[in-house]
Amino acid sequence: MSSIDQVREHMQVIDAEGTPIGKVDHVEGDRIKLTRDSAGAGSHEGHHHYVPAGLVADVEGDTVRLSARIDALESIFETEEGGENL
Numbered sequence: 001m002s003s004i005d006q007v008r009e010h011m012q013v014i015d016a017e018g019t020p021i022g023k024v025d026h027v028e029g030d031r032i033k034l035t036r037d038s039a040g041a042g043s044h045e046g047h048h049h050y051v052p053a054g055l056v057a058d059v060e061g062d063t064v065r066l067s068a069r070i071d072a073l074e075s076i077f078e079t080e081e082g083g084e085n086l
């Protein structure tokens with residue numbers, strides 16, 4: 001597993017199958033904060049989402065690959081509004 005210390009601003013975040021998830025805003029403690037503009041539409045729009053650092057499978061070049069697929073990630077995304085899952 002790669003270190004969260006390798007994750008940098010504006011890196012592309014992809015799921016385990018290579019589907020783009022968003023871009024890194026920055027790292028906050030043990031979570032990756034994604035940019036608001038990569039949040040998507042509907043209830044996700046305009047919110048920062050956070051991905052637990054434990055899901056980072058690899059960091060290579062300007063890409064962070066996660067160990068889970070997007071459908072699993074959506075159930076564990078946290079938002080800035082009180083840490084609620086979406």
